Amino acid sequence: MQQLNDWYDVDDVLYDGTKEEIENIVCPDCGKKISYRYSDGSNSFEVSCKLCGHISRATGSPKPNCVIYFGNEYDFRK
Numbered sequence: 001m002q003q004l005n006d007w008y009d010v011d012d013v014l015y016d017g018t019k020e021e022i023e024n025i026v027c028p029d030c031g032k033k034i035s036y037r038y039s040d041g042s043n044s045f046e047v048s049c050k051l052c053g054h055i056s057r058a059t060g061s062p063k064p065n066c067v068i069y070f071g072n073e074y075d076f077r078k
């Protein structure tokens, strides 16, 4: 799989990646699985690594591919 160098790459994959790419996504800092949450009402999208404590938020964005494949909330560690 492609190497993810930073959280911008993670966002790219979550928004535009294939189902398999999204499933295999890991935190660029610690290599562990990440989580996300998307809200339909506010179009807000939050991506986090609970291990590192990193959280990135975006609002007003179109629905990311990961939401289409895995639903509005997902913890990739499960």
Ligand SMILES: [Zn+2]
Pocket (backbone or CB within 6 Å): 027, 028, 029, 030, 031, 032, 049, 050, 051, 052, 053, 054
């Ligand atoms: Zn991490």
